[in-house]
Amino acid sequence: MIFNFFKFRKSDTTGGDKSQVVAIPKNDHNIKSCDISSSARKTIETLQAKGYTAVVVGGAVRDLLLGEVPKDFDIATDATPEEIKQLFKRSRIIGRRFRLVHVYWGRDVLEISTFRAAIAGDQVAKFVKDDKGRILRDNVFGTQEEDALRRDFSVNALFYDPIKEIVEDFSGGYRDLLQKRLKIIGVPKVRFREDPVRLLRAIRFSAKLGLEIEKNTLSSMRHLKTLLLNVPSSRLFEEMLKIFFCGKAVSAVLLLQAEGLLQMLLPEAQKALKDDLGKKFLLLSLSKTDQRVEDGRSNSPSFVLAAILWSEVFVRWRQGLASGKRPFLALVQAIDKFYLSRNSRGLDIPKRIEMDIRKIWLMQARFLKTRGRSPHALLRALRFRAGYDFMLLRCEAGQEDQDTGFWWTEFLRSSYDDRLEMTGMVKKKQYNLQPRKQTVGR
Numbered sequence: 001m002i003f004n005f006f007k008f009r010k011s012d013t014t015g016g017d018k019s020q021v022v023a024i025p026k027n028d029h030n031i032k033s034c035d036i037s038s039s040a041r042k043t044i045e046t047l048q049a050k051g052y053t054a055v056v057v058g059g060a061v062r063d064l065l066l067g068e069v070p071k072d073f074d075i076a077t078d079a080t081p082e083e084i085k086q087l088f089k090r091s092r093i094i095g096r097r098f099r100l101v102h103v104y105w106g107r108d109v110l111e112i113s114t115f116r117a118a119i120a121g122d123q124v125a126k127f128v129k130d131d132k133g134r135i136l137r138d139n140v141f142g143t144q145e146e147d148a149l150r151r152d153f154s155v156n157a158l159f160y161d162p163i164k165e166i167v168e169d170f171s172g173g174y175r176d177l178l179q180k181r182l183k184i185i186g187v188p189k190v191r192f193r194e195d196p197v198r199l200l201r202a203i204r205f206s207a208k209l210g211l212e213i214e215k216n217t218l219s220s221m222r223h224l225k226t227l228l229l230n231v232p233s234s235r236l237f238e239e240m241l242k243i244f245f246c247g248k249a250v251s252a253v254l255l256l257q258a259e260g261l262l263q264m265l266l267p268e269a270q271k272a273l274k275d276d277l278g279k280k281f282l283l284l285s286l287s288k289t290d291q292r293v294e295d296g297r298s299n300s301p302s303f304v305l306a307a308i309l310w311s312e313v314f315v316r317w318r319q320g321l322a323s324g325k326r327p328f329l330a331l332v333q334a335i336d337k338f339y340l341s342r343n344s345r346g347l348d349i350p351k352r353i354e355m356d357i358r359k360i361w362l363m364q365a366r367f368l369k370t371r372g373r374s375p376h377a378l379l380r381a382l383r384f385r386a387g388y389d390f391m392l393l394r395c396e397a398g399q400e401d402q403d404t405g406f407w408w409t410e411f412l413r414s415s416y417d418d419r420l421e422m423t424g425m426v427k428k429k430q431y432n433l434q435p436r437k438q439t440v441g442r
């Protein structure tokens with residue numbers, strides 16, 4: 001990629017200050033206007049035809065510059081939500097903290113946001129914040145430049161105009177992308193205080209895109225990591241799932257560990273990484289998750305979390321077994337102890353997912369029974385498939401005898417009759433329910 005861009009002055013839409021933007025012309029960047037989805041293009045054309053500024057923004061521009069296929073196309077404009085809504089018949093204003101417009105084109109939904117004001121230095125007082133400096137409401141419209149500067153990382157603040165075919169950069173993001181650098185915009189400690197979730201976003205983008213976190217950004221992250229403990233648990237949970245499913249979960253979790261965030265949020269995973277068997281299992285399950293993301297297959301939060309939290313339960317389970325307890329009872333007790341010690345520790349897991357995790361774990365003892373009715377009943381258990389995959393993973397990581405995995409795989413492939421035979425069950429139908437010949441008149 002040739003690094004040759006020019007600066008021009010641009011009137012901002014509010015008629016206020018002139019702002020400086022670096023524009024990278026068509027021949028100097030690798031985005032082609034056909035890389036933009038037709039619905040994003042139509043939306044931008046409609047807005048621009050009415051005299052508004054409208055551009056693709058954020059992750060899509062970043063991913064295209066990196067030669068990746070974007071997940072979606074977000075659009076930013078100087079039109080207000082009401083003005084946007086009037087232009088598109090099939091659209092809806094959504095959101096309370098940020099008011100956005102969803103525009104529908106067939107099955108495609110596009111998110112259009114109005115340029116919002118930047119938050120920096122003396123302006124910080126304008127925003128509603130909690131006592132730790134976290135911004136609670138920031139729906140203040142602004143210029144395109146302000147919109148760029150209120151974003152988190154410079155590489156996430158680039159704009160692309162598919163009509164003029166230029167990339168617009170107010171944040172130094174283009175240079176940072178070329179140099180594979182992840183840099184927070186503005187004063188790092190202020191920006192992380194405003195929204196501590198940016199700490200986790202930094203880890204995710206760094207791992208996912210192979211960007212090195214810039215020195216000052218990283219040093220602030222290290223100082224401010226405990227701010228994450230003030231973030232509402234649902235948002236924290238959501239952000240952690242994004243990390244697990246970003247396609248580079250192995251690197252991301254190792255980075256979380258290196259930066260001391262894993263110990264804070266998932267101390268059980270931190271502990272697992274210190275134990276050979278635990279580490280093998282955890283990294284294997286994360287690399288399988290990455291592989292599934294690459295193959296475009298779905299991943300379930302309960303499965304991944306069951307794997308991440310498992311090692312501590314496994315250690316306790318083994319202790320129970322060693323003291324002569326029966327497998328199922330020992331596992332129930334190990335799980336109960338785990339939850340008891342987990343109280344108020346680290347990441348809060350929603351009840352619904354916690355219940356699924358428990359099911360996956362409890363099945364591990366039931367897989368040890370391969371005689372009688374038990375295997376047949378297990379096949380009908382809720383979340384059986386997840387429990388089975390989990391057991392295979394444990395076999396692969398050396399936690400369970402490989403034969404158990406082979407037996408179950410064979411059992412699943414077998415016919416009903418063969419299953420009965422494999423479990424040593426007498427096929428009653430065959431022997432008891434055969435109609436007897438009547439011997440009349442003998």
Ligand code: ATP
Pocket residue numbers: 057058059060071074150151152153156157195197198
């Ligand atoms: P992904 O490919 O993971 O969706 P993305 O960059 O599109 O990456 P989103 O979470 O979809 O990330 O956010 C869209 C854009 O909104 C970002 O690129 C960034 O500019 C801005 N943004 C999102 N979250 C924040 C935040 N917490 N603070 C500041 N800006 C943010």
Ligand code: MG
Pocket residue numbers: 059071072
């Ligand atoms: Mg996105």
